[in-house]
Amino acid sequence: MAMYSDKVMDHFQNPRNVGVIEDADGIGEVGNPVCGDMMTFYIKVKDNVISDVKFQTFGCGAAIAVSSMVSEMAKGKSLDEALKISKEVVAEELGGLPAQKMHCSNLGADALHKAIDDYFSKKGKDNK
Amino acid sequence: MKEVYFDNAATTPPDERVLIEMEPYFKDYFGNLSSLHSFGEAPREAVEKARGSVAELIRANPEELIFTSSGTEANNLAIKGIAFANQRKGKHIIISSIEHFSVFHSARTMEKWGFEVTHLPVDKYGLVSPEQVKKAIKPETILVSVIHGNNEIGTIEPLEEISKITKEKEVIFHTDAVATVGNTPVNIDNLGVDALSLAGNQFYGPKGAGALYLRKGVRITPLIDGGIQEGGKRAGTEDVPAIVGLGKAAEIALGELPKRSHYLRELRDYFIDRLLSEIDHNILTGHRTNRLPGHVSIAVQFVEGESMLMLLNMKGIAASSGSACTSRALKASHVLTSIGLAHEIAHGSLVFSLGKKNTREEIDYVLEKLPPIVKRLRDMSPLYRNFLEREKA
Numbered sequence: 234m235a236m237y238s239d240k241v242m243d244h245f246q247n248p249r250n251v252g253v254i255e256d257a258d259g260i261g262e263v264g265n266p267v268c269g270d271m272m273t274f275y276i277k278v279k280d281n282v283i284s285d286v287k288f289q290t291f292g293c294g295a296a297i298a299v300s301s302m303v304s305e306m307a308k309g310k311s312l313d314e315a316l317k318i319s320k321e322v323v324a325e326e327l328g329g330l331p332a333q334k335m336h337c338s339n340l341g342a343d344a345l346h347k348a349i350d351d352y353f354s355k356k357g358k359d360n361k
Numbered sequence: 362m363k364e365v366y367f368d369n370a371a372t373t374p375p376d377e378r379v380l381i382e383m384e385p386y387f388k389d390y391f392g393n394l395s396s397l398h399s400f401g402e403a404p405r406e407a408v409e410k411a412r413g414s415v416a417e418l419i420r421a422n423p424e425e426l427i428f429t430s431s432g433t434e435a436n437n438l439a440i441k442g443i444a445f446a447n448q449r450k451g452k453h454i455i456i457s458s459i460e461h462f463s464v465f466h467s468a469r470t471m472e473k474w475g476f477e478v479t480h481l482p483v484d485k486y487g488l489v490s491p492e493q494v495k496k497a498i499k500p501e502t503i504l505v506s507v508i509h510g511n512n513e514i515g516t517i518e519p520l521e522e523i524s525k526i527t528k529e530k531e532v533i534f535h536t537d538a539v540a541t542v543g544n545t546p547v548n549i550d551n552l553g554v555d556a557l558s559l560a561g562n563q564f565y566g567p568k569g570a571g572a573l574y575l576r577k578g579v580r581i582t583p584l585i586d587g588g589i590q591e592g593g594k595r596a597g598t599e600d601v602p603a604i605v606g607l608g609k610a611a612e613i614a615l616g617e618l619p620k621r622s623h624y625l626r627e628l629r630d631y632f633i634d635r636l637l638s639e640i641d642h643n644i645l646t647g648h649r650t651n652r653l654p655g656h657v658s659i660a661v662q663f664v665e666g667e668s669m670l671m672l673l674n675m676k677g678i679a680a681s682s683g684s685a686c687t688s689r690a691l692k693a694s695h696v697l698t699s700i701g702l703a704h705e706i707a708h709g710s711l712v713f714s715l716g717k718k719n720t721r722e723e724i725d726y727v728l729e730k731l732p733p734i735v736k737r738l739r740d741m742s743p744l745y746r747n748f749l750e751r752e753k754a
Contacts, residue, residue, distance in 0.1 A: 245671065251741045262743070266705035269665060269684065269693075273743040289743040291708075293667035293684075297741070 238328030241298040248297055250304035252287040259355065261347025263340045270296040274304070274344040278352055283307050283315055288344070295330055295338035302327050303341030312349055318342050362677045365723045369563075369655060370512045370540065370714035371681060375606070376565040382609040383567065386602040393598055395588060404601045411608020415572055418611040419538075419557065420548045427573045427591045428604050432539035432560030433463035435573040438584050438595065439535045439556045440467035443504050444476055445582035447533065451501030452476045457489045457518070458699040460508050464537050465695070468506075481507070486648040487516035487700050495526045504533045509547070509557075510540035513683050513696040513712060514647030515656030517541065524553025533579055539563050539571075543614040545622045545654055555579050561603065565717070566610030570603035621717050625654035628715055632657045632724045639728060640735055642748075646700065646710065655715030660697075663745035664738040665708045672734040678727055683710040705744065 237245070254275035264271035270292030277285040286307050290300040302323055307315045320339045324330045330339060366374065386407060392400030394408055409423070416423040429435045444454060456468050458480040468478045479497045481489050489507050498505070505527050510517045520536055527534035535556040541547050542557075543564020549557055556579060560571040575581060575594075587596025614621070629652070633645060642662040661669065666684030673680055683694030684707065697707040713727070739745040 245668075246675070248741065253746065266703075266708070266744075267693075269704075269708050271743055289741050289746060291663065291742040291744045292665050294671045296665075297668060 236331045237294060237298075238330075240302075240326070240328040241295060241330065244298035244301040244327065245294045248301035250287050250301065250308070251289070253289060254285060254287050257287075257348075259348040259350070259352030261344045261349070261351055263344045263347060264292070269293065270338050270340060272296065272300050272340055272344040274300075274341075274348040276307070276345075276348045276352060278312065281313075282309065282311050284309075286345075288341075293334070293338055295334040296340070298327060299323055299330075299339050299341040300344070303345050307345050312352075316346060316349060318345060363726060364677045364679075365719075365726060366679050367657075367713040367715055367719065367723075367727065368679045368681050369716035369719075370712065372562045372568060373565045373716050374718065375562075375567055376610060376613055378613060379566055379606045379609045383602040383606040386605050390601070394601065395590065395598070404599070407605050407608075408599055408601060411604045411611070414608040414611040414615070415559070418547070418615050419542060419559070419574060420550060421574050422577070424592070425574055425577055427575060427594045428599065428607075429571045429573055429595060430569055430600065430603075432461075432537070432558050432563065432571045434584075435558035435560070435571045436461065436463035436537050436539075437467050438573050438581070439558055439575075440464055440504070440506060441471060442581040442584055442594075443533055443535065443556065443579065444471050444474075446580035447503040448476075451499075451503050453479070453499055453501040453503065455479045455481060455494065455497050455502060455505045457481045457483060457507045459483055459487055459511055459514070459516075459696045460506065461512065461537055461539070464506055464508070477501075483699055485701050486651075487511055487514045487646075487696070488648065488651070489518050489523065491519060491522040491526055494523050495530075498526070498530045498532055502530070502532050504535060506535040506537070508540075509536045509538040509552075510545070510653045510656075511647065511696060512540045512653075512714075513694055513710075514658050514700065515652040516647040517545075517651045517653060519651075520552045520554060527555075528553060540653055540656075543610065543618075544625070546618055549574060549576075561607035561610050564610055564614050567603050567606035569600055570607035572607070617717070622654040625715055625717065628719060628721060628724060629655055629657055631721060632713065632715070632728075635724070635728050636731075640732055643709075643735075644706070646697065646702065653714075655719070657713040657715070659709075659711050660702060660706045661709040661711060661735055662706060663709070663742045663748060664735055666710045668738050669709075669711055669731075669734055672737070673727075673730065676730045676734075678730060681712040681714070683712065684708045
């Protein structure tokens with residue numbers, strides 16, 4: 234499995250924050266079964282800060298490592314900061330990803346952003 | 362760490378006796394067999410001996426064999442060479458939809474040269490129907506090519522039935538027998554084929570040597586032009602050590618075959634039975650009995666093949682997968698989609714291909730390691746969670 238960096242292998246072997254938050258404030262789902270990678274992110278938000286994050290991922294080694302890395306990066310960050318986490322930064326933090334995995338498996342940031350959007354839209358409804 | 366090699370469909374480990382046979386031809390007998398002087402003699406004799414052994418293995422005449430560098434080259438030579446040489450009769454080729462890329466892409470290249478290619482559908486076990494072959498043949502059809510044993514799903518095709526039709530219709534019939542030759546008895550007259558590809562590294566020979574059997578009288582255009590090696594059908598100085606190794610592997614196979622395939626069938630069936638009973642939501646791909654002797658292929662639902670391979674690799678287990686994520690093209694294997702597997706199920710593809718050195722104890726080891734790997738990946742799989750929630754509802 235020489236195509237992956239040590240960092241990717243570490244996150245793949247010991248993924249951080251795997252799981253589900255039953256009373257999540259926001260949920261984001263991305264991916265499709267044809268492509269092969271699907272991720273669901275769950276967030277808890279307190280005072281505009283992501284106080285907890287969990288994820289579930291179906292996919293290759295890169296997809297699992299990306300999800301784990303994004304969850305670690307997002308935890309404790311303000312929502313504004315979390316929205317700035319990009320695919321490029323995630324790949325960089327992981328010590329790079331093989332070219333063919335950049336597009337298909339690097340969906341963690343999208344899933345996180347969707348969860349944040351979900352939080353905002355739910356909150357918007359609550360305020361009405 | 363324990364190492365279990367269950368990827369013999371990728372390549373088999375060479376037999377020790379093969380290596381011993383090859384060695385002198387790197388150094389002592391280095392000559393070019395086209396040479397008239399005495400240095401050409403020993404290699405010339407060795408190559409002809411090898412040709413005899415390979416011919417005997419498939420019950421062909423030695424002069425009907427063309428040595429190539431690989432199974433892939435043999436397939437390229439068969440598809441392109443036969444198409445080019447016979448195009449005056451017509452420009453229509455028929456192949457199955459589960460061919461190896463070396464046939465599949467060769468046929469695609471011929472499309473660019475103005476040939477028409479029909480891809481035969483297969484049933485859920487991957488079997489080609491002889492009836493479909495009959496229907497697909499037109500007056501312009503010059504070549505039918507159907508793989509003998511499929512390397513991804515293990516299914517063995519009914520070539521004997523198909524060849525009755527190609528004979529009746531007078532169409533050349535080729536088979537890619539790379540996975541079967543040396544692993545299960547192959548007799549070209551029983552199969553009724555006009556051309557057949559094989560490769561040494563699939564039955565304990567070296568890489569770098571394959572062969573195309575071409576029935577006498579079948580016209581072919583060479584792909585590699587040069588001298589008159591291989592009867593002018595494949596130019597280039599012969600890779601003598603590799604050919605000698607292929608010949609030795611054929612000789613060994615001829616002696617060991619009944620025992621070898623019986624042993625591997627037993628291991629295979631034991632493995633399949635336990636996999637299906639010990640891992641839920643997991644199906645066998647390919648045919649249960651018309652199957653390559655050491656071939657075990659499954660699709661495990663709700664998990665993805667590459668992740669399983671990586672975790673297996675960490676336990677020292679080498680296997681393979683046809684999942685999209687393991688391919689550079691990021692597409693599910695055309696073989697798995699051709700047998701009608703949904704994309705999300707094809708993602709869970711796992712292939713274990715056993716060889717003559719593998720043991721029951723190694724299977725037990727894999728069966729100890731695999732279920733926790735599947736559980737671990739399912740526990741983090743949103744597809745599995747969705748499934749469990751649907752079950753509850």
